[in-house]
Amino acid sequence: MFRSAPAPSSKIRAAAPLALGGLFLGSGLLHFLTPKPFEAIMPRALPAPRAWVYGSGAAELVCGAGLLTGRRWAGPASAALLLAVWPANVQMALDSGSGRLPSAADHPVVAWGRVPLQIPLIWAALQARPSRDER
Numbered sequence: 001m002f003r004s005a006p007a008p009s010s011k012i013r014a015a016a017p018l019a020l021g022g023l024f025l026g027s028g029l030l031h032f033l034t035p036k037p038f039e040a041i042m043p044r045a046l047p048a049p050r051a052w053v054y055g056s057g058a059a060e061l062v063c064g065a066g067l068l069t070g071r072r073w074a075g076p077a078s079a080a081l082l083l084a085v086w087p088a089n090v091q092m093a094l095d096s097g098s099g100r101l102p103s104a105a106d107h108p109v110v111a112w113g114r115v116p117l118q119i120p121l122i123w124a125a126l127q128a129r130p131s132r133d134e135r
Contacts, residue, residue: 016124017067017075023121024064024078031057037102041092056085067128075128082122089114 031038035053042049059081066074095101096111104110 013127014129017078017128020078020121020124021064021067021074024060024067028057028060028064031060037105038088040101041088041095041105043087043091056081056088063125067125070128070130072130075125078125078128079122082118082125086115086118089118 031053035050035057038053038057039049042052046052059077063074063078063081067078092101092105093108093111093115096106096108099106101111
């Protein structure tokens with residue numbers, strides 16, 4: 001007769017991909033509006049850093065929209081994107097304290113803190129569930 005309230009963990013699992021989707025939309029826009037900070041963290045072995053920044057920004061916008069609309073592909077694609085940009089976070093950590101990075105990103109605690117942050121973000125992406133239309 002009475003439905004029990006969802007467990008807090010299921011609420012977190014439901015909210016995680018939505019939060020990540022919003023984060024991706026904001027970050028994706030920043031890739032286009034202010035690309036220089038993202039260029040600074042690109043691994044130097046990659047040619048044409050601006051192209052990589054725009055490409056990853058576009059991918060974040062697409063994944064963000066997919067997560068927010070519950071598309072079946074969005075969770076796995078978002079997890080793959082997070083793995084693909086992990087080297088930039090490692091590069092940022094390695095460069096921290098050198099003066100090469102803008103503002104707070106140059107602080108080692110901030111820069112190294114981003115490296116393990118990818119793990120819960122990947123977890124959030126993998127919590128995505130397809131919309132009812134796609135089941």
